[in-house]
Amino acid sequence: MTNAADIRPQRARGTGRLTARFSGGRARVSELYQEGCGKIRLPETFTQEMEAVLINSSGGLTGGDRLEWEIRAEDETFLTVTTQACEKIYKAAEGAAEVATHIVAGKGSRVHWLPQETILFDNAALTRRLDVDLDETAEFLGLEACLLGRKAMGEAMNTGLFRDRWRVRRSGRLVHAEELKLDGDIAQLTSLVPVLGGEVAFATLLYCAADAEAFLPKVRAILGDAIGGASFWQDKLVVRFAAVDGFSLRKIMIPMLSVLRKGAPVPKVWNL
16 A cells, blocks of 8 residues: 555656757757657747747746756857746745756857746745856857746745856856855845845846957946946856846846847747
């Protein structure tokens, strides 16, 4: 007879791998693999760019769920990766949801990692990891945005766990590393001025390219008097900003991304 205590809850598992290569004047699929709740779709584009949309078909994540993504752009390839919708992280009964992403950008390639916002609900638990390996001549634009609940719905993340780890390497050298950890009493922690000053929407943007310094004044102009700042050093532009809600955050993110994408709009699914 099976003991109820020995029955493990069903958990979501998803894996997706995509490799794009430049052929015939545009980016084309070299490898595409998907397993479990991890899906990848490739909308039609009319430029050299490939746009990949990552989908979690489980509809959200909770404790014990795991997603893994592997993205590779071969030499001279332009690849933009986004998500179908905001990823929702629900209350965790035990353990944490895990999301791991590994990106490789080849010689002369451009990789734009632009997932839509992650929404963390009360008592959610998420650990996330982003590892990026760049060729010396590759361009990388990365954005991660988070909402601590949906303010318009009267929701808030009062307690829980959110841990975010980034490691970016160029030709094997570590060029960017950061660790974010919000744990326990999230409402009290984020109310502190050095943290978020009470705001519930925030984002980090990283642009690694030889022309990064040229965008610094443009990015600062977009920020205006918003809570945040932008810095440049060693061919790397880092921007952090916060806002009162998701709509206000997007009013900063969208024009900033358009500038860094040399006038190109955000991915199509952002507007659906």
